[in-house]
Amino acid sequence: MSTGVVQPRPGRIWGFIANALRRMGLSGRTAIILAPTLWLVIFFLIPLIVVFKIALSAFAMGRPPYLPMFEWGADESLTITLHFSNFLFLVRDSLYANAYINSVRIAAISTIIALVIAYPMAWFIARSEEKHRNLLLMLVILPFWTSFLLRVYAWMGFLGRNGIINNTLMGLGIIDEPLVMLQTEGAVFVGIVYTYLPFMVLPLYTALVKLDQSLIEASADLGARPFVTFLTVILPLSLPGIIAGSMLVFIPAIGEFVIPSLLGGADTLMIGRVLWDEFFANRDWPVASAVAIVMLIILIIPIMLLSIAQNAVVEKNQ
Amino acid sequence: MKKPQIAADTRPWRDVDAKPFVRIANVTKTFGDVYAVDDVSLDIYKGELFCLLGGSGSGKSTLLRMLAGFETITSGTIEIDGQDMANVPPYERPVNMMFQSYALFPHMSVENNIAYGLKREGLPKGEIADRVAELLKLTRLENFKARKPHQLSGGQRQRVALARALAKRPKLLLLDEPLGALDKKLREDTQYELVKIQETLGVTFVVVTHDQEEAMSLATRIGVMTDGKIAQIGEPQEIYEFPNSRFVAGFVGSVNMFEGTVTEDEDDHIRIASQEAGCDIYVGHGVDCAPEQILWYAVRPEKMVLSRERPEGDANITHGFVQDVAYLGDMSVFRILLDSGKRVHVTQTNSSRYDPDAISWDEKVYISWASDAGAVLTS
Structure with a gap:
């Protein structure tokens, strides 16, 4: 920036800050990018490094419950001790592998169920009259106004042995003894799909509302039956929404802790629960950290794959 | 190009005994208590290029959409080639439409857009390829066949839309403001091209337009519409020189x-x-x-x-x-x-x-x- 140019006089405080930044060699643009970067470094990157460090430490009784990684020796030497045993432990004990696989499986099935339920909902909202759309979207988001925990407890009330569903069915004489619904994998699916459904509906809605009605008419005009139109026109054009919605359901579902522990049975092993147990029941911070790191890696891979796929789709259509 | 010379051949509407190809009889369409199309009767003959001319809200587009099957008829009948269209869904009608917005599939190449209707018919691959090549040639799009619609200019898109609508060799082609999105120069060129294609293929065209100049230069006959009714039907010269009402006289020309x-x-x-x-x-x-x-x-x-x-x-x-x-x-x-x-x-x-x-x-x-x-x- 040339100093010869007459600068407009900014407000006193902002002018002062802007001048100070300029003297430090920072333009306004850099300053704006700097703020979120600093935030991410302090609240995401550094904690992640700390967790990674703990994952490479050895377990110890005491406080903190792990041995230090760096040690100054008497001979002024620095000893860095890296324990990979925690990660090896995860591989050796099949419990962890099972928990990971189970988490991915449950998250994947939940995502598919959510997609199947959300797609017609999003379609209906996108195709309804414009003045009704906001109200319908409001109804989709409405559950968020109540506490998440409360809603999961409500499902316990529905699914329980003496819950509303069993009582109703028995009252109607359809069944003689209560069905076992709570503390099964089915209940976990119900909980996850119910909780994350809005995250699926909203991106699908965004994709479908942009879909030009005349494309559907053109397809019918060219001889495509409604189902063929769905497969060849509507589905491909809503793919970005499907990918975004699936990411928003699949990723948090993998690490889900509350739903499997409240609605799931003892055998519904999910990685979120294992992590909780390692950390709070066993107080084995290093193993818990290793579990967290591996989970992160498992999560990052599908995110990357999906966002690459999404970019490809968006690029293709633009 | 061979053109029939006998007046009765080129102007079947002058022949009392001629059988109309499209018969619209007392068709009414209401949206709520609004009459979009009000008791319209209209015969269109084979090989015609019929223009529905009218301002916005005159009901011309609604009539076209009823021919395509996108709107149901409130009362009256539409017959195409002797067949009542009342319960025939759009995907079974012998009719194709060129949309005002062109409605090209954004995720498909030019080639696939044109082939779309042929694939739905389940034609063998070789035949589809031949037919697509033929249409690409007709619309001078050979060099653009691999492109996506967003990589084309307005005029090219218009030609893709036309090629796609012609691909199934429909008996009746409906065109909704076909030149509406083009600039003046391109519009004039395309006009003649459209007429040439229509004459070459012998397809019956029904064109909706609000532009009286376009209607005059394209049409064999014009139906002037206002308030959901047909004000006058006639050859361009008839409409211009012998208007039947102050509305038609004022709407067509000055x-x-x-x-x-x-x-x-x-x-x-x-x-x-x-x-x-x-x-x-x-x-x-x-x-x-x-x-x-x-x-x-x-x-x-x-x-x-x-x-x-x-x-x-x-x-x-x-x-x-x-x-x-x-x-x-x-x-x-x-x-x-x-x-x-x-x-x-x-x-x-x-x-x-x-x-x-x-x-x-x-x-x-x-x-x-x-x-x-x-x-x-x-x-």
């Missing part, structure tokens, strides 16, 4: 309209006294009217003659003052304020390159017209 009362009503002529014209109007043919009846006389601007000297005669001559001259190159438009206070437009062809004695601003002039120059309108 016109000078004089209100008057019948003073003489004979078999071979009538005379109208018009205060607006500032003179008597003599019409050289009989008109179905009564003495003292109020009616309107419509004269096109190019059928009026300007002169400084008063021409011979006791009728069809009025006097005014040139307020404005617009030089358009091929012709000049004179805006003249008559002594009666009425403003008229008169056009004169600029047949010579330079006329030092041309009538100009602020001149007093006589305006005259022949006894058969205008149309007598009773509504």
Whole structure:
């Protein structure tokens, strides 16, 4: 920036800050990018490094419950001790592998169920009259106004042995003894799909509302039956929404802790629960950290794959 | 190109016994309590290029969408090639449509867009490829076949839409404002191309447009629509020279309209006294009217003659003052304020390159017209 140019006089405080930044060699643009970067470094990157460090430490009784990684020796030497045993432990004990696989499986099935339920909902909202759309979207988001925990407890009330569903069915004489619904994998699916459904509906809605009605008419005009139109026109054009919605359901579902522990049975092993147990029941911070790191890696891979796929789709259509 | 020469062949609507290809009978369409299309009856013949002309909200697009099957008919019947279309869904009609927005599939290449309808028919791959190649050639899109719609210009998109609509060799092609999105120059070129393709393939076209010039240059016949009704059906010349109402006369082309009362009503002529014209109007043919009846006389601007000297005669001559001259190159438009206070437009062809004695601003002039120059309108 040339100093010869007459600068407009900014407000006193902002002018002062802007001048100070300029003297430090920072333009306004850099300053704006700097703020979120600093935030991410302090609240995401550094904690992640700390967790990674703990994952490479050895377990110890005491406080903190792990041995230090760096040690100054008497001979002024620095000893860095890296324990990979925690990660090896995860591989050796099949419990962890099972928990990971189970988490991915449950998250994947939940995502598919959510997609199947959300797609017609999003379609209906996108195709309804414009003045009704906001109200319908409001109804989709409405559950968020109540506490998440409360809603999961409500499902316990529905699914329980003496819950509303069993009582109703028995009252109607359809069944003689209560069905076992709570503390099964089915209940976990119900909980996850119910909780994350809005995250699926909203991106699908965004994709479908942009879909030009005349494309559907053109397809019918060219001889495509409604189902063929769905497969060849509507589905491909809503793919970005499907990918975004699936990411928003699949990723948090993998690490889900509350739903499997409240609605799931003892055998519904999910990685979120294992992590909780390692950390709070066993107080084995290093193993818990290793579990967290591996989970992160498992999560990052599908995110990357999906966002690459999404970019490809968006690029293709633009 | 071989063109049939017999009048009855090229103008089947003049033949009383000809069987219409599309028969629209007493069709009404309501949205709530609004009549979008109101009791329309219309016959369209094979090989025609029929234009539905009307302003927005005239019901022309709704009528087209009913032909395509996108709107249900409230009452009445539509027959295409002798088959009642009442319960035939769009995907089973022998009809294809070119959409105003073109409605090209954004995720498919030009080639796949054109092949879409053929694939739905389940044709063998080789035949689809042949047909697509043929259409790409017809619409001069060979070099763009791998492109996506967003990589094309407006004119190219329009041609893809046309090729896609023609791919299934429909008996009837519906075109919704086919040239609406193109600029003027491209529009004129495409117009002729469209007519050429229509004549080559012998497909029946129904075109919806709000542009009267487009309708005049494309159509074999025009149906002028207003308020959901057909105001007049006729060949372009018929619509222009023999409008049946003040609405049609004013909607198609520009016109000078004089209100008057019948003073003489004979078999071979009538005379109208018009205060607006500032003179008597003599019409050289009989008109179905009564003495003292109020009616309107419509004269096109190019059928009026300007002169400084008063021409011979006791009728069809009025006097005014040139307020404005617009030089358009091929012709000049004179805006003249008559002594009666009425403003008229008169056009004169600029047949010579330079006329030092041309009538100009602020001149007093006589305006005259022949006894058969205008149309007598009773509504």
